[in-house]
Amino acid sequence: MIIEDEESIVTLVKYNLEKEGYKVFSNSNGEKALEHIKEIAPDLILLDWMLPNLSGIEICKILKTEKKHKHIPIIMLTAKGEEEDKIRGLNSGADDYITKPFSHKELIARVNALLRRVNPSVSEDIVEYEDLKVDRIERKVFREKKEIKLGPTEFKLLNFLIKNPKRVYSREQLLENIWSDNINVENRTIDVHIRRLRQAININSKKNYIRTVRSAGYALD
Amino acid sequence: MIIEDEESIVTLVKYNLEKEGYKVFSNSNGEKALEHIKEIAPDLILLDWMLPNLSGIEICKILKTEKKHKHIPIIMLTAKGEEEDKIRGLNSGADDYITKPFSHKELIARVNALLRRVNPSVSEDIVEYEDLKVDRIERKVFREKKEIKLGPTEFKLLNFLIKNPKRVYSREQLLENIWSDNINVENRTIDVHIRRLRQAININSKKNYIRTVRSAGYALD
DNA sequence: TTTGATTGTTACAATTATGTTAAATTTCTA
């Protein structure tokens, strides 16, 4: 992952399932950045202290009060190197604090460290949940060590759900994360793919794994 | 949360359970604003000093004398910067006092600070009360570590009540917060859902948890 | 081009949830 423009003031990093890599967005206006954050829910935010309209500290505080965004890791970037400033920054909810000037290498190292800590299974090549195994390198899925053939969409679905087992995702969230480009897809379509995935997983087995949460969505469970 | 129109004179901020975010309403007439406040019982009010029909100070005083609304935090916005005015404003019951011109970011910071103080558990993913546990991420409810199956409405009900244990909510408040869209629902319907929730919770257990307050409403207790 | 796999959509069936009613019960008050 390369952060192209070191000058950009707010940088959002978001994993894209389809491309299987991180995408980077930049924004130099505090207020707009906050909107953008709420819109895309990035996996990580690099935040300058000084910003037009809304300071980094303020954005940080606002995000940390909101359930939907409080978990997003934030790295504060700033020229302020005073001990006191660091404490203020971290107290406002930032996960890390880097003072300028910093080396590009160090920044990337810290970004990767945070991403790994926050979402370990995103970056893992092989993820297992009970007797299910997803191998992202070989693009294969196993149940009880036997391979299961999945179509691309079913693979993405399972791959997504297994990142946070037990967590319930709404159909909207699944659309955003798995279809991303072409959002004009019916809700029912998701159900159909869930069904296909279930069918494929349940080879002469009892456990369903995919829980339907009525009026909410689906979860791997 | 973004307050779009800084010119609007009374701004009501209300948390919406279904959308899981704050909604903002505006009103430029004092009298109408008061009605609206009583109708929706917002979580926070931004109040201008000067208003047609009914001044901000008057609204503030009225609300603070009413049991049902006295807990709502109020921020007074005004051009009057005199020490004396500030004291008058705060004495009339306002929780905070901001003089124009003020920065948008300061306003947002203060709003969020108040909301956090007043409604701290809104944003928590997992809430517990005695041997009850509500997990909003997995959308599961537990009693004594055993899972309890709830329908969507029962889940919302419990989820709402557990945010402020022991606080009594009227049927009207429950309607507003849980049914929100379609308010044309009989009061008796709430009772029925309360019953279903009780039934689900009381798996071979003694404690009821849901207290009926005659001619007032229900509370988790 | 043909073949087969994959995809999104629709219609309908199955399931689950919801709101209403009315009767039974409890609680309050005179």
Add this chain to the structure above:
DNA sequence: TAGAAATTTAACATAATTGTAACAATCAAA
């Protein structure tokens, strides 16, 4: 304690949500 008011409860019809199968369109590989 009788009667009124409020709440609980069960039953039921209706509504909403989800599951399923069949189909047509698209795409990729042979």
